[in-house]
Amino acid sequence: MRVALIGLPNCGKTALFNRLTGSRQKVANYPGVTVERKEGAFADTKGARYQLLDLPGLYSFKPTTLDEAITRDVALGRLAGEARPELLVLVADATHLSLSLRLALEARRLGLPMILAINRSDIAKRRGFQIDLSALSRELGIPVVETVATRPGGADALVRVLEQRGWSDAVSLAWQEPTADDVIAAHREVARLLQAAHHQEPKRSSTVAVADRVLLHPFFGMLSLAAILFLVFQAVFSWASGPMDMIDAGVARVGEVLATHLPEGALRSLLIDGVIAGLGSVVIFLPQILILFAFILVLEDSGYLPRAAYLLDRLMGSVGLSGRAFIPLLSSFACAIPGIMATRTIPSIRDRIATIMVAPLMTCSARLPVYALLIAAFIPDRDVGIFNLQGLVLFALYFAGILSALLVAYVVKRWQGVSDQHLLMLELPDYQWPNPLNLLVGLYDRARIFLQRVGGIILAMVVLLWFLSTYPAPPAGATAPAIEYSFAGYIGKALAVVLEPIGFNWQIAIALVPGLAAREIAVGALGTVYALSGSEEAITGALASTIAAEWSLATALALLAWYVFAPQCLATLAVVKRETGGWRHPLIMATYLFALAYVAAFLTYRLTLMLMGA
Amino acid sequence: MWQNFIVIVAVVAAALYVAWSLAPASLRQRIATRWGGRFTWLAKSAEQSGCHDCAARSEKRSVR
Numbered sequence: 054m055r056v057a058l059i060g061l062p063n064c065g066k067t068a069l070f071n072r073l074t075g076s077r078q079k080v081a082n083y084p085g086v087t088v089e090r091k092e093g094a095f096a097d098t099k100g101a102r103y104q105l106l107d108l109p110g111l112y113s114f115k116p117t118t119l120d121e122a123i124t125r126d127v128a129l130g131r132l133a134g135e136a137r138p139e140l141l142v143l144v145a146d147a148t149h150l151s152l153s154l155r156l157a158l159e160a161r162r163l164g165l166p167m168i169l170a171i172n173r174s175d176i177a178k179r180r181g182f183q184i185d186l187s188a189l190s191r192e193l194g195i196p197v198v199e200t201v202a203t204r205p206g207g208a209d210a211l212v213r214v215l216e217q218r219g220w221s222d223a224v225s226l227a228w229q230e231p232t233a234d235d236v237i238a239a240h241r242e243v244a245r246l247l248q249a250a251h252h253q254e255p256k257r258s259s260t261v262a263v264a265d266r267v268l269l270h271p272f273f274g275m276l277s278l279a280a281i282l283f284l285v286f287q288a289v290f291s292w293a294s295g296p297m298d299m300i301d302a303g304v305a306r307v308g309e310v311l312a313t314h315l316p317e318g319a320l321r322s323l324l325i326d327g328v329i330a331g332l333g334s335v336v337i338f339l340p341q342i343l344i345l346f347a348f349i350l351v352l353e354d355s356g357y358l359p360r361a362a363y364l365l366d367r368l369m370g371s372v373g374l375s376g377r378a379f380i381p382l383l384s385s386f387a388c389a390i391p392g393i394m395a396t397r398t399i400p401s402i403r404d405r406i407a408t409i410m411v412a413p414l415m416t417c418s419a420r421l422p423v424y425a426l427l428i429a430a431f432i433p434d435r436d437v438g439i440f441n442l443q444g445l446v447l448f449a450l451y452f453a454g455i456l457s458a459l460l461v462a463y464v465v466k467r468w469q470g471v472s473d474q475h476l477l478m479l480e481l482p483d484y485q486w487p488n489p490l491n492l493l494v495g496l497y498d499r500a501r502i503f504l505q506r507v508g509g510i511i512l513a514m515v516v517l518l519w520f521l522s523t524y525p526a527p528p529a530g531a532t533a534p535a536i537e538y539s540f541a542g543y544i545g546k547a548l549a550v551v552l553e554p555i556g557f558n559w560q561i562a563i564a565l566v567p568g569l570a571a572r573e574i575a576v577g578a579l580g581t582v583y584a585l586s587g588s589e590e591a592i593t594g595a596l597a598s599t600i601a602a603e604w605s606l607a608t609a610l611a612l613l614a615w616y617v618f619a620p621q622c623l624a625t626l627a628v629v630k631r632e633t634g635g636w637r638h639p640l641i642m643a644t645y646l647f648a649l650a651y652v653a654a655f656l657t658y659r660l661t662l663m664l665m666g667a
Numbered sequence: 668m669w670q671n672f673i674v675i676v677a678v679v680a681a682a683l684y685v686a687w688s689l690a691p692a693s694l695r696q697r698i699a700t701r702w703g704g705r706f707t708w709l710a711k712s713a714e715q716s717g718c719h720d721c722a723a724r725s726e727k728r729s730v731r
Binding site for chain 1: 670671673674677678680681682684685688689691692
């Protein structure tokens with residue numbers, strides 16, 4: 054049987070999907086996390102199997118956004134290649150029932166059998182919400198069950214109802230979108246239903262009201278947001294040094310053991326100069342990535358993020374973006390790809406395109422290793438007042454990305470001409486303490502993804518780069534390091550002609566090319582290139598010391614400026630093509646990012662040289 | 668000699684892996700359709716969108 058989960062955004066559909074199927078799809082305490090349908094399967098205690106669809110949240114079957122349209126089309130059987138579900142499970146947040154009931158009244162007109170699952174019922178009871186489920190079920194004419202999707206066994210009541218009922222077949226009705234009169238009538242009917250079901254809501258907690266007064270205040274709210282972001286970037290540098298030193302020592306030890314036991318030859322060079330030097334340079338940044346994500350996961354779970362979206366709505370509006378762009382842009386701090394996909398929640402096509410075009414300017418986690426390497430090499434580890442200077446520089450780089458995204462969005466919106474006006478309507482979720490288990494699972498997932506990249510595409514790229522940097526062998530009597538006579542050496546020197554005005558040497562030029570596949574590969578590539586250039590420190594994992602000795606401060610700052618704008622990885626371009634339906638936007642995006650990166654690096658390099666009197 | 672053999676295998680495998688990872692989804696699907704019957708991992712790998720190492724990839728199906 055095909056069962057579809059539908060409901061308002063952020064009511065717990067994906068958590069229920071995960072509970073029923075044993076999956077680990079992303080959940081968070083803000084609307085718009087699910088933007089495409091997901092499918093899973095589970096069996097009830099009698100062995101009957103169910104195909105379960107998790108659909109994006111919607112407020113009404115009259116869609117205003119792309120993700121809402123997906124849900125409507127699946128429910129109506131209009132989505133090509135997608136069989137119509139045979140049963141709907143409408144998931145409602147027990148602490149925000151009225152809007153869910155209005156959706157249930159609309160959903161009844163779809164002609165599908167339906168179950169109402171009142172989720173988060175544990176929290177609702179704890180807060181003093183009351184409702185007579187049997188009365189509500191009688192009034193609606195459908196089964197009503199309570200669920201707690203975040204707890205083991207929290208979906209058992211739903212499974213029991215699925216087992217017991219002989220479900221009627223879907224009926225094909227002439228579907229008509231609800232009119233304004235329908236909506237008004239539905240609101241009246243919801244009020245009647247709640248009264249008939251003896252629904253009672255508690256008064257709003259005074260603590261939450263005070264917290265919101267501060268966190269949503271135009272001045273103190275912005276101050277709080279700045280303080281939170283500051284704390285995050287300080288922690289990334291201050292807390293990670295211990296585990297990073299341990300990884301560094303481990304990598305160096307593995308290199309020493311291999312050097313001791315392997316005979317001279319190509320394999321020894323591949324493992325020590327290629328794999329250990331390359332991967333060791335990247336894997337060392339795992340603690341910093343995990344600290345960054347720990348903060349992001351805590352903020353996601355706590356319910357703070359939609360409040361930040363509300364705060365920034367005015368700022369976003371001043372450059373022509375809607376407040377709804379905040380969540381996609383925030384997702385882009387992890388990776389631009391989910392951020393670009395999350396733009397489906399933006400109703401206006403112009404706003405959506407503008408948000409897609411600036412999403413790669415948000416500093417994705419793949420850029421963190423590059424920033425961290427250059428900061429560790431060139432910025433002294435000392436305090437400025439109560440702040441760590443390295444943390445301050447990292448904050449400035451993230452801020453530069455945000456600022457440039459706003460500026461580019463402004464230009465894009467001006468270029469698009471007439472702007473659509475869409476007010477931000479966002480339901481603020483309740484505050485909640487982050488679930489430690491969710492946090493651990495989230496961090497485990499991030500670590501797994503990072504290490505899979507290190508052991509997958511980064512390893513493969515490093516092996517290829519080692520090959521290109523080792524062959525052909527230098528001619529007899531050659532005096533320079535062998536890499537200068539290799540394929541990579543020639544390619545790097547050819548590219549260096551173009552990159553010399555921005556202060557990049559041929560080693561950097563070599564690293565930038567594989568960095569197009571994934572940005573952090575540039576760090577691994579530098580590790581391999583310097584190891585093959587004869588740097589003992591690069592071989593033992595201390596790449597930061599090597600580049601600190603080889604590069605000028607102007608070159609390092611220019612490379613940081615380059616990576617604020619550096620063109621995104623190829624996978625991002627592929628997703629932009631898919632989401633915009635053609636090559637036009639990805640090509641414009643790649644061109645403007647290359648141009649910005651080059652200009653920013655050029656200005657940074659020349660200004661630094663000027664200030665240093667060179 | 669044996670060192671060279673291992674190195675050649677590693678470099679060829681790395682080149683194939685990079686080419687497959689960065690190939691457009693449509694090309695991967697065509698190859699998977701042609702050869703996926705014999706190599707099921709190929710069909711599974713082709714389903715994953717974009718660079719299949721990408722942090723953003725989502726599991727298509729989950730079954731319990």
